[in-house]
Amino acid sequence: MSYLIDEGKNVQHLLMGNEAIVRGALEAGINVAAGYPGTPSSEIIESFSQVAKERNLYVEWSTNEKVAVEVAAAASFAGLRSMCVMKQNGVNVASDFLLHLASSGTRGGMLLVSCDDPGALSSVNEGESRLFAQLLEIPLLEPGDFQEAKDIIKWAYELSEEIRNIVMIRSVTRMSHASGNVTYGPLPSDTAARAKFNYHGPLLDPENGPVISMILAAPELQHGPQQEKMKKAAAIFETCPFNTYTGPEAPELLIITSSACSLYSREAVKILGLGKRVGILKLATTWPLPPVFLKKHLAATERILIVEEVAPTLEDHVKVLAAESVQEIGPKLFYGKKSGHLPSVGELNPDLVLAVLSRLCAVPYEAAAGVFATEAKALMEKLAPPRGMIFCPGCPHRASYWSIHNALQLDGRGGFVCGDIGCYVMGILPAGFSTVKTLHAMGSGSGIASGFGKLRQFGMDQPIVSVCGDSTFFHAAMPALANAIHHRSPFTMVILDNRGTAMTGFQPHPGSPINVLGETVPALDIEKICRAMGAKVEASDPFDLEKTREKLGHLLEYAEGAKVLILKQACALSPEKRGRKKYEVTVDETLCRGEDCGCNRLCTRIFGCPGLAWDGEKKVSHIDDIICAGCGVCVDICPAGAILKKEVA
Amino acid sequence: MTAIPLKKDPYSIIITGVGGQGNVLASRLLGSMLADKGFYVTIGETFGASQRGGSVMSHLRVSKEGVASPQIPRGRADVIVSLEPVEAFRVLATYGNPDAVLLTNTHPIYPVGVIRGELSYPPLDELQDVISRLLPASYFIDATEQALLLGNAILANIVMLGALGRLNIVSFDRENFHAAIGRRVAADKVAVNLQAFDVGYGMVQV
Numbered sequence: 026m027s028y029l030i031d032e033g034k035n036v037q038h039l040l041m042g043n044e045a046i047v048r049g050a051l052e053a054g055i056n057v058a059a060g061y062p063g064t065p066s067s068e069i070i071e072s073f074s075q076v077a078k079e080r081n082l083y084v085e086w087s088t089n090e091k092v093a094v095e096v097a098a099a100a101s102f103a104g105l106r107s108m109c110v111m112k113q114n115g116v117n118v119a120s121d122f123l124l125h126l127a128s129s130g131t132r133g134g135m136l137l138v139s140c141d142d143p144g145a146l147s148s149v150n151e152g153e154s155r156l157f158a159q160l161l162e163i164p165l166l167e168p169g170d171f172q173e174a175k176d177i178i179k180w181a182y183e184l185s186e187e188i189r190n191i192v193m194i195r196s197v198t199r200m201s202h203a204s205g206n207v208t209y210g211p212l213p214s215d216t217a218a219r220a221k222f223n224y225h226g227p228l229l230d231p232e233n234g235p236v237i238s239m240i241l242a243a244p245e246l247q248h249g250p251q252q253e254k255m256k257k258a259a260a261i262f263e264t265c266p267f268n269t270y271t272g273p274e275a276p277e278l279l280i281i282t283s284s285a286c287s288l289y290s291r292e293a294v295k296i297l298g299l300g301k302r303v304g305i306l307k308l309a310t311t312w313p314l315p316p317v318f319l320k321k322h323l324a325a326t327e328r329i330l331i332v333e334e335v336a337p338t339l340e341d342h343v344k345v346l347a348a349e350s351v352q353e354i355g356p357k358l359f360y361g362k363k364s365g366h367l368p369s370v371g372e373l374n375p376d377l378v379l380a381v382l383s384r385l386c387a388v389p390y391e392a393a394a395g396v397f398a399t400e401a402k403a404l405m406e407k408l409a410p411p412r413g414m415i416f417c418p419g420c421p422h423r424a425s426y427w428s429i430h431n432a433l434q435l436d437g438r439g440g441f442v443c444g445d446i447g448c449y450v451m452g453i454l455p456a457g458f459s460t461v462k463t464l465h466a467m468g469s470g471s472g473i474a475s476g477f478g479k480l481r482q483f484g485m486d487q488p489i490v491s492v493c494g495d496s497t498f499f500h501a502a503m504p505a506l507a508n509a510i511h512h513r514s515p516f517t518m519v520i521l522d523n524r525g526t527a528m529t530g531f532q533p534h535p536g537s538p539i540n541v542l543g544e545t546v547p548a549l550d551i552e553k554i555c556r557a558m559g560a561k562v563e564a565s566d567p568f569d570l571e572k573t574r575e576k577l578g579h580l581l582e583y584a585e586g587a588k589v590l591i592l593k594q595a596c597a598l599s600p601e602k603r604g605r606k607k608y609e610v611t612v613d614e615t616l617c618r619g620e621d622c623g624c625n626r627l628c629t630r631i632f633g634c635p636g637l638a639w640d641g642e643k644k645v646s647h648i649d650d651i652i653c654a655g656c657g658v659c660v661d662i663c664p665a666g667a668i669l670k671k672e673v674a
Numbered sequence: 675m676t677a678i679p680l681k682k683d684p685y686s687i688i689i690t691g692v693g694g695q696g697n698v699l700a701s702r703l704l705g706s707m708l709a710d711k712g713f714y715v716t717i718g719e720t721f722g723a724s725q726r727g728g729s730v731m732s733h734l735r736v737s738k739e740g741v742a743s744p745q746i747p748r749g750r751a752d753v754i755v756s757l758e759p760v761e762a763f764r765v766l767a768t769y770g771n772p773d774a775v776l777l778t779n780t781h782p783i784y785p786v787g788v789i790r791g792e793l794s795y796p797p798l799d800e801l802q803d804v805i806s807r808l809l810p811a812s813y814f815i816d817a818t819e820q821a822l823l824l825g826n827a828i829l830a831n832i833v834m835l836g837a838l839g840r841l842n843i844v845s846f847d848r849e850n851f852h853a854a855i856g857r858r859v860a861a862d863k864v865a866v867n868l869q870a871f872d873v874g875y876g877m878v879q880v
Binding site: 028037038039146170171172198199200202203204205206285288289291292293296374375376379392393397398400401402404405408409410411412413414415417456626629630631633634635637638639641649651652 | 692694705706709714716728729744747748749750760764766770771783784785787788790793794796801804818
């Protein structure tokens with residue numbers, strides 16, 4: 026039995042923030058959860074799936090985030106409690122439907138969980154989702170530790186049902202992917218739920234009418250009530266048990282903070298011994314702000330420091346409230362991003378908060394003993410070579426980019442690749458031979474390629490290639506391909522099919538034969554889909570370098586319309602491959618010509634597989650047996666035939 | 675065993691290494707052992723790009739008082755456990771201090787620049803000299819070699835946990851480890867993990 030459904034009384038477990046959110050939802054009696062994988066959010070849906078059977082849940086990895094919200098909304102309309110889960114970029118994808126949903130309102134409690142990634146630790150940007158709460162006019166809650174990440178979920182479901190609208194929960198990497206002790210509450214004893222969608226009532230009846238977002242030229246009918254819901258939420262927030270204050274009655278400096286930043290603030294205050302001078306107001310309800318509660322704390326101080334990550338969102342909201350209440354609370358001095366005391370780029374940490382507090386409170390602070398720190402740093406720069414990002418040993422993407430790069434070089438017309446989202450973003454780096462020249466959102470590589478293809482009219486004659494993963498194909502690249510085929514845009518879409526949503530941990534997608542619950546499901550065939558859409562389609566094994574380059578060269582020369590090359594080979598870390606070598610690979614040192622080869626160390630200097638390294642002493646290449654995954658691809662790149670492979674029995 | 679009192683609160687441990695070395699499992703195991711002993715444990719992890727050859731680091735905070743920051747402030751690590759020697763050095767330069775205890779695996783994993791022959795990897799004895807001079811309490815063991823003898827390089831993380839147990843600076847023992855590993859891995863893998871723990875325990879002298 027999973028520890029997530031431990032029913033022991035007051036039992037405590039060490040949970041990741043994401044797991045705490047799941048436990049909270051289970052205690053609240055959630056019925057339906059849907060999401061699309063994305064770091065740092067993926068463990069939420071995975072954890073739900075592990076207990077789906079025992080807790081009578083429906084859980085799915087949806088095709089994309091917009092569909093995930095729609096699936097969860099249906100459950101809400103039928104009176105169930107649901108959750109949709111995504112990383113920050115996913116909220117952008119879902120935002121169209123979310124805007125309509127916030128207008129139509131919900132029935133059963135419904136939560137949107139967005140896990141943001143300040144510092145873009147595993148994202149292509151650090152775009153933040155908090156601003157969506159303001160745009161969508163829905164309440165926003167941000168848990169400040171792991172216990173709260175569990176406890177706030179039940180409270181959020183009650184809020185959602187009270188105001189009949191979706192409630193947004195925002196986590197960050199340092200909350201979702203951090204762990205802490207969580208004391209459990211009881212799970213509902215009855216997991217039977219009955220879904221029914223009532224639609225026989227009048228049009229705008231929130232309980233029994235149709236659920237629509239379509240009041241032409243009469244916004245007051247829905248938008249008005251939606252804003253009333255926000256006023257109600259603000260009133261409820263006045264007594265929210267998750268907004269807490271620690272510090273003196275009249276602090277000389279008040280820190281207003283939320284989420285992981287509240288932990289950094291607490292640590293900084295403790296280290297500097299400022300507990301009697303500085304107060305910390307930790308907010309869980311960051312939109313809308315509870316005005317009375319805020320004003321009480323603002324009135325007690327003259328100086329306010331806002332500690333938050335990325336955009337000055339909380340800072341702006343607090344300043345507006347302070348300006349509106351200036352007669353009540355008096356003028357204030359604000360410190361934060363706008364004053365330049367904290368950066369608006371990258372994630373925060375205790376050191377950044379220590380630095381600003383040390384400055385504002387005139388308490389000197391030095392991180393480490395001076396000489397040690399300087400000496401260690403100097404030695405590190407001298408002795409520790411930096412660790413660049415690289416494709417894993419046995420990764421099909423290395424082989425795919427090798428062929429794409431070589432085919433484009435042979436073609437000689439200055440062709441390039443429009444990139445997409447997955448591990449293969451590393452095509453912009455030497456790891457992928459720097460073949461990728463544009464990189465943006467999910468599916469946009471093929472959309473951009475579709476546009477480039479139409480620039481022939483203006484004399485552009487460079488061959489265009491796009492890359493896209495199998496999960497990305499279903500998520501957002503199919504409309505781009507349809508567009509290209511329909512408009513006869515000549516480019517080659519290379520689908521890097523590694524059999525799963527690999528970067529985030531092999532979550533299934535519509536092309537997978539098994540779903541997240543382990544059930545057998547219809548697997549959509551990408552090759553057949555592309556053919557049916559009208560593209561010229563080829564398929565190859567990327568580990569077969571010769572055949573792949575040949576097919577690619579042929580497609581590049583073929584001038585008409587959109588072409589698709591599907592490169593099928595499972596990810597080296599996939600459960601089917603992990604820990605199994607297909608080949609035992611060795612370097613015959615008598616055949617390796619070393620520096621005299623004339624290939625200029627193509628195998629190690631360019632190919633860059635961690636399993637194949639240059640031996641600086643012997644001046645030959647060698648295989649690192651512990652690291653080599655046994656894919657055997659390097660055998661075909663050595664001009665001297667010095668790399669040998671033998672099939673493992 | 676009786677619980678070892680915390681020398682500081684929060685007491686800060688870093689487990690570092692390279693993606694794919696089992697760093698995250700090691701930090702979760704250590705975290706759950708300490709939570710079982712009644713401590714508040716906060717773990718911060720960076721593993722988004724972990725499987726792609728990058729450095730991976732977990733910060734563990736152990737406290738009697740409550741949740742701590744999932745990121746350790748610079749210069750404040752009390753213990754550094756590293757699954758790779760250069761990573762140990764990288765971490766100690768940012769988070770170390772002369773009183774920190776360091777335990778590192780000596781088996782190198784070469785960064786891509788070294789594989790390409792463009793950068794050089796420092797000789798182990800030089801690295802060992804420099805580290806020992808900076809941190810008097812440093813321990814060096816070839817955990818990967820022992821893990822390979824047990825049949826799988828990935829067990830180096832458990833060998834390291836065993837060695838950490840022997841150092842007797844953090845409150846956990848074999849029984850504790852047995853319970854924690856039993857919750858994390860399949861039943862047929864428990865024995866080999868216990869073996870790896872024991873091997874590590876025997877690898878350091880204190």
